[in-house]
Amino acid sequence: MNLKSFATSAGCFALVTLVMASPFVDYGHLSSASYEGDSRLLIWTLAWDSHAMLTGSPLFNANMFHPASQALAWAEHHVGIALFALPAYASTGNPVLAYWLVWLIAFPLNALAMQALAYRVTHDRLAAFGAGLVYAFCFFRMHHAHGHVQMLWTWALPLVPLALERWAERPSLLHAAVAATLVLLQALSGWYLAVFAALLSLVVAAILLTTRRPTVGHAISGTLALAISVLTIWWFAAPYTRVLAGGPAEAAANSADLGAYLVPPENTWLGQWVIGHTTFSPRWIWGEQTLYVGLTTLVLAAIGLWKWRNRPGPLSAAVLTTGAIALALSFGPAAGWSPYDLFTQLPAMSLLRAPARFALLVMLALALLAGVAIADLHRRLGRAAPAVLIALALIGLSESYVIGFPGGKPPQMATPAVYHRLNTLPAGAVLSLPSYVGTPEAFRESDYLLFSTAHWRPIVNGFGRQEPAGHGATLKTVSRFPAADAIQRLCDLQVRYVVLHTARASELRAAAQKAEANPEITFLGRFADDVLFGICSRGP
Numbered sequence: 405m406n407l408k409s410f411a412t413s414a415g416c417f418a419l420v421t422l423v424m425a426s427p428f429v430d431y432g433h434l435s436s437a438s439y440e441g442d443s444r445l446l447i448w449t450l451a452w453d454s455h456a457m458l459t460g461s462p463l464f465n466a467n468m469f470h471p472a473s474q475a476l477a478w479a480e481h482h483v484g485i486a487l488f489a490l491p492a493y494a495s496t497g498n499p500v501l502a503y504w505l506v507w508l509i510a511f512p513l514n515a516l517a518m519q520a521l522a523y524r525v526t527h528d529r530l531a532a533f534g535a536g537l538v539y540a541f542c543f544f545r546m547h548h549a550h551g552h553v554q555m556l557w558t559w560a561l562p563l564v565p566l567a568l569e570r571w572a573e574r575p576s577l578l579h580a581a582v583a584a585t586l587v588l589l590q591a592l593s594g595w596y597l598a599v600f601a602a603l604l605s606l607v608v609a610a611i612l613l614t615t616r617r618p619t620v621g622h623a624i625s626g627t628l629a630l631a632i633s634v635l636t637i638w639w640f641a642a643p644y645t646r647v648l649a650g651g652p653a654e655a656a657a658n659s660a661d662l663g664a665y666l667v668p669p670e671n672t673w674l675g676q677w678v679i680g681h682t683t684f685s686p687r688w689i690w691g692e693q694t695l696y697v698g699l700t701t702l703v704l705a706a707i708g709l710w711k712w713r714n715r716p717g718p719l720s721a722a723v724l725t726t727g728a729i730a731l732a733l734s735f736g737p738a739a740g741w742s743p744y745d746l747f748t749q750l751p752a753m754s755l756l757r758a759p760a761r762f763a764l765l766v767m768l769a770l771a772l773l774a775g776v777a778i779a780d781l782h783r784r785l786g787r788a789a790p791a792v793l794i795a796l797a798l799i800g801l802s803e804s805y806v807i808g809f810p811g812g813k814p815p816q817m818a819t820p821a822v823y824h825r826l827n828t829l830p831a832g833a834v835l836s837l838p839s840y841v842g843t844p845e846a847f848r849e850s851d852y853l854l855f856s857t858a859h860w861r862p863i864v865n866g867f868g869r870q871e872p873a874g875h876g877a878t879l880k881t882v883s884r885f886p887a888a889d890a891i892q893r894l895c896d897l898q899v900r901y902v903v904l905h906t907a908r909a910s911e912l913r914a915a916a917q918k919a920e921a922n923p924e925i926t927f928l929g930r931f932a933d934d935v936l937f938g939i940c941s942r943g944p
Contacts, residue, residue: 413519413533417512417540420801424541425508427806428549430813435501437814438854441847442551443503445867448853449479450506451499453486455860458494464643467856468866469875470833471897477643479868484593485557499857506553513559515540518768521562522775524569525720530782530793535775537797538704542767543669543696543804547689550811554594555761560586561768564601565608569719572612575621580629591637595644596761598637599753603729604765608722615718641752647870650757652737655744658692658758659736665763666702669694671806689810695734695763700800701774708773711780720772727769734762817851819858822903822934827859829928829938832900835864838909839879841871864899886919886937895940907933 422431430437438444448468456463463483466476485506492502515536522535539562548555567583587605591598613622667687668674675686687694697705712720732743736759748754778796782789826834836855840848852865864882866875878897884890885902894902904919906912916935919925926938 409529410516413536414512414516416533417515417536420515420537420541421508421511424546424801424805425511425549427546427809428811428814429504429508430816433816434504435496435498436816436818438500438503438817439550439811439814441850443553443814444850444854445479446482446551446553447499447503448850448857449476449482450486450489450503451493451857452476453481453483454490454493454499454502455857457486457490467860467862468853468868469872470862470864470899472866472872472875474643475866475872477647478866478870478872480554480594481640482554482593483640484589484591484597485554487589499854503553507549507556510553510556510559511540511545514545514556514562517559517562518771521566521723522772524566525717525772526775526779528775528779528782530789531775531777531779534704534778534793534797535771537801538701538774539767539771541801541804542701542771543672543694543698544763544767546804546806547669547694547696549806550689550809554597555764557593558590558597558600558764560590560593561597561601561604561764564590564605565719565723568605568608569612571625572609572616572622575619575625577625577628580625584629584633588633588636591633592640595755596758596764598641599756600730600762600765604723604726604768607726607729608719611722611725612718644755647755650754654757655736655748655759658760659744660693660695660734660760660763663687664693664695664760665697665766667696668803669696671808671810672696672803673805673807674699674803676807689806692758692760695760695766696803697767697770698800698803700796700803701770704774704777704796704800705770706773706777707780708775708777712773712776720776723772724769727766730762730765730769734759734766736760817854819855820905820931820934822929822931822936823855823858825929825931825936826861826901826903829901831861833862833864833898834859834901834903835882835885835894835899836903836905837883837885837912837915838905839865839883841876841879861901864894864897885915886922886925891924891939898940900938900940901928902937902939904935904937905933906935 438447452466455461463481464474464476469475469478489502489506492505493499518539519532519536523529523532526532545556564583564586567586571579571583587601590601668678669689670679670686671689678684678686733747735742736744744759778793781793785792836852840846849865849867852863853867856863881893882890904912904916906916919937920927928936928938
């Protein structure tokens with residue numbers, strides 16, 4: 405594919421992204437609008453990673469859950485995404501803007517990568533373009549778009565088979581390094597993606613090597629690349645050994661079924677039609693069990709599978725085999741036995757709490773099959789093919805387009821001035837109140853993570869997959885500020901500053917008044933409804 409064709413495809417994919425992403429993005433406020441909960445956790449994570457890389461700070465010694473050590477391990481590190489957010493963060497200092505930029509470019513990157521894989525299999529540019537649309541804009545993306553940027557950042561997956569094919573054909577250290585780099589970039593973007601990349605690369609390498617006689621070059625370059633990859637991943641994975649695995653009940657609740665793939669979601673035009681004209685209940689957009697493939701993609705994939713059987717190749721066979729394995733794993737645990745039950749016997753695989761996410765590899769395989777079908781239609785339809793396939797593309801995209809998203813557009817939220825004031829004061833840990841730990845609004849703790857990017861001081865607050873032992877009890881005690889036991893506990897933790905957001909909890913107004921009257925507490929300023937105090941010392 406020449407540069408002109410690549411640029412044309414990239415431009416088209418970018419335009420499609422602007423339309424398909426519009427339900428989730430406030431294009432006028434990319435630097436200030438963000439969703440609550442997981443989105444703000446991810447914004448903070450990418451910002452912390454970038455901050456650590458720019459300052460040389462130890463990566464896992466993140467500033468949340470003070471005084472816990474290696475606090476980043478209570479969330480995912482997502483370094484593979486942060487590497488691409490780094491330029492925007494370094495040049496603007498705006499973590500929200502950096503997040504939205506990588507969020508947006510994920511879609512065209514996915515499409516371009518899938519286009520490359522499909523073109524290698526079909527040798528048809530139109531078919532490859534269609535496969536890129538399927539992979540990049542399937543409903544699986546829309547389902548995770550609200551708060552899981554890691555499930556969007558999967559452009560390396562389609563490139564891994566291409567790199568491994570080149571290595572299998574010419575087993576040089578350079579080709580092995582390219583394949584290993586792609587695997588690592590994907591693996592370091594999230595734990596699920598690490599598992600998916602490992603599964604895909606192992607299946608592809610095994611099938612490709614069965615079609616040719618392995619050589620000494622394969623053994624040397626492959627072993628070296630594998631050793632470096634495993635050691636790198638282990639360095640990042642080691643801090644997570646203290647994270648508790650999810651149980652079978654949690655995995656079962658987050659597993660797929662046939663309905664997850666076939667039933668249109670309620671926030672699509674087809675789902676709305678089903679609600680209005682049938683007695684069926686479409687799936688909702690929240691949770692993990694809405695994986696709608698789309699009728700257009702399903703029909704094209706079926707045609708593609710029928711055509712592929714006549715001319716199977718090792719590369720496509722490897723991708724389809726991976727997709728079939730992923731489909732079985734996505735159904736999760738069973739009362740008797742399932743492939744997923746066997747899979748979780750492998751080291752660390754029990755940490756996968758949402759088997760339904762294996763659908764990502766299923767969509768990779770279906771996109772390739774759709775490309776095979778489009779290539780066949782292209783040959784059959786001749787000059788009429790572009791018009792017909794454009795119509796199919798529009799129908800397929802419309803099946804994934806989200807209407808009436810219950811989360812609405814992301815709200816704007818500026819970092820309160822009190823946190824910028826902290827950046828001018830001597831070093832010290834910070835507590836922000838009210839605390840939401842142990843409440844239905846626990847996700848709002850992520851607000852304090854985002855606010856901390858204004859000063860990067862250690863904060864007692866935190867939000868992640870889990871939390872350090874005793875964190876809930878600590879927050880319960882210090883939430884009684886300015887009571888004596890709360891102040892003593894804060895001093896024991898070497899906390900120096902307390903921020904009270906009185907607009908968030910009206911009872912904090914009385915707490916602020918008591919704190920101002922306490923001679924052991926230093927009043928440092930009022931910023932609208934936010935009040936800043938210094939403790940455990942007479943002054944800043």
